[in-house]
Amino acid sequence: MEKYQFDPHATSSDDVLTTRLDRLVDFFRKRGVNWARKNSLWPMPFATACCGIELMATGASRYDLARFGAEVMRFSPRQSDLLICAGRVAIKMMPVLQRIYKQMCEPKWVISMGACASTGGVFDTYAVVQGIDQFMPVDIYVPGCPPRPETLIEGIMAIQRIVDVEGIKASGERGKGLGLVAEPRYQVAVAGEGSE
Amino acid sequence: MASSVTIVEKLRSEFGDLWFDPQSLVTGGLRDAGQVFVKIAPEPLPDVMRYLRDDPGMRFEQLCDLTCVDYLNFPGATDRYGVIYSLLSLTHNHRFWLKCFVNDPEPIVPSMTPIWPGAEWMEREVFDMFGVVFEGHPDLRRILTWDGFEAHPLRKDYPLRGKGERTDFSVTRRDSA
Numbered sequence: 001m002e003k004y005q006f007d008p009h010a011t012s013s014d015d016v017l018t019t020r021l022d023r024l025v026d027f028f029r030k031r032g033v034n035w036a037r038k039n040s041l042w043p044m045p046f047a048t049a050c051c052g053i054e055l056m057a058t059g060a061s062r063y064d065l066a067r068f069g070a071e072v073m074r075f076s077p078r079q080s081d082l083l084i085c086a087g088r089v090a091i092k093m094m095p096v097l098q099r100i101y102k103q104m105c106e107p108k109w110v111i112s113m114g115a116c117a118s119t120g121g122v123f124d125t126y127a128v129v130q131g132i133d134q135f136m137p138v139d140i141y142v143p144g145c146p147p148r149p150e151t152l153i154e155g156i157m158a159i160q161r162i163v164d165v166e167g168i169k170a171s172g173e174r175g176k177g178l179g180l181v182a183e184p185r186y187q188v189a190v191a192g193e194g195s196e
Numbered sequence: 197m198a199s200s201v202t203i204v205e206k207l208r209s210e211f212g213d214l215w216f217d218p219q220s221l222v223t224g225g226l227r228d229a230g231q232v233f234v235k236i237a238p239e240p241l242p243d244v245m246r247y248l249r250d251d252p253g254m255r256f257e258q259l260c261d262l263t264c265v266d267y268l269n270f271p272g273a274t275d276r277y278g279v280i281y282s283l284l285s286l287t288h289n290h291r292f293w294l295k296c297f298v299n300d301p302e303p304i305v306p307s308m309t310p311i312w313p314g315a316e317w318m319e320r321e322v323f324d325m326f327g328v329v330f331e332g333h334p335d336l337r338r339i340l341t342w343d344g345f346e347a348h349p350l351r352k353d354y355p356l357r358g359k360g361e362r363t364d365f366s367v368t369r370r371d372s373a
Contacts, residue, residue: 091362092342098368126349126358127341136368 037081037107038163039069041156044080044104046097049087051114051146063149070156077103082159086146088116089129101136109159112138113152115145198253198290200232206254207234210247214240221293233280233293238305241296245311248283248292256283256292259308262318264326268352277303277328298328307333325350 028036047055058065065071074080077100089097101110112132115121118141120130132138139162142155198206204218214236221231236244248256261282267273275297283292296305307330308315319330320339327348330336338345345361347354 091365094365098366101368125356126347126354126361129362134363134367135365137370 034163038160040072041068041070041082041109041159041163042072042074042080043070043082043084043111043156044075044077044100045073045084045086046100047084047086048089048093049114049116049146051086051117054146054149054152055084055086055113058149058152063153065153065156068153068156068160077101078105080104081108082156083108083110084113084152085110085117085132086113088121088123089132090127091129092127094129094132094135097132098136107163109139109162110137111140111142111152111155111159113142113155114147115143118143121145198288199230200290200292201230203254203290203292204232204234206251207244207247210251211240211244214244231291231293233295236294236296238296238298241294242306242308242311244294245281245308249311253288255285255287257286258284259312259315259318260284260291262308262315262322264322264328264350266326266350266352275299277326279305279322279328281308303328304331305329306331307336309333324348327351 045052045055047053057063059071059073070082077083081104083101083104085097101108112118116123116128117132118138120128124130129135133141140155140158142152144151147155200218204216207214207216217235218232219235220228221233222228248254259281261280263280263282265278265280267276267278276299277297279296279298281294281296283294285291298305303326305328307319309319309330310332316334317339319333320335320337322328323330323333323336324338324340325348341349347359347361349358
């Protein structure tokens with residue numbers, strides 16, 4: 001009965017996919033629950049500054065984060081598994097962010113989006129945290145000021161790779177992550193370069 | 197609508213024993229719009245402010261702004277903290293400014309919260325940023341910086357990057373969360 005082989009990537013003219021339950025269990029045994037989880041990340045947006053605007057643009061129709069299954073922004077940390085910290089974090093705000101992180105259920109991942117969340121950015125002052133990774137774990141750093149939606153999507157896809165490779169282990173067991181860096185794929189044109 | 201000069205004259209006739217020093221609000225060679233501010237000492241401030249609010253010719257119902265300037269190392273400055281009051285009369289459509297200078301080690305100014313309730317948070321902000329104490333304030337706590345912060349960051353002798361406050365913080369680790 002090879003006809004009923006369960007293949008999620010198969011393109012079929014049929015709208016209905018039927019399989020036997022033991023085939024489905026067999027599939028999950030081979031591919032793991034990681035496949036399901038990486039394609040249904042539920043982000044918790046912690047947007048404090050202009051990076052939040054790009055985060056909203058990423059979720060909106062033009063860039064359409066739903067293509068990666070991560071469009072379901074949950075404003076409760078209890079319901080989300082990916083914390084996206086977008087924007088600068090004041091020191092007074094840091095306990096709030098830490099508490100949100102602690103309230104999230106395992107397994108959970110963190111994206112530090114933009115220059116301010118990752119390093120403090122231009123706000124090198126007494127009131128601003130110089131990189132949230134000094135005070136809480138971070139899995140992916142997304143560069144940019146603010147990052148374009150493509151770069152953020154690259155970061156979310158890097159999280160998907162982490163989920164695929166490392167699995168849904170609790171963050172304490174995962175160690176320091178894969179060391180993936182999200183970089184934009186496009187070339188930035190520099191004025192005056194190549195024209196002369 | 198009374199001009200600033202008329203207001204100063206009325207203040208002089210009412211509080212003759214006080215020393216008002218009207219100066220132009222505009223400096224640096226710009227066009228003088230006839231707006232002046234007066235310097236005033238902290239002690240007579242509540243009486244003068246109450247007069248400015250209640251007198252039929254004044255009627256300054258609104259305290260537009262209450263802020264402060266640190267004049268440390270400012271050329272020609274004799275006092276350190278200048279607490280600035282910006283008043284607006286909605287009845288007469290005129291404005292007036294007062295500056296109250298105080299110095300270390302005890303920069304104490306009477307609170308304007310009993311006169312204008314809207315002064316409460318502005319005085320808390322000035323206290324937070326400059327350390328000027330407002331006597332008679334109902335709830336003088338920090339409003340912008342966090343609990344446990346010691347310094348007053350808008351003072352000119354406070355370094356921009358702080359004094360280590362931003363690294364003195366609890367850390368959440370992967371295995372502790």
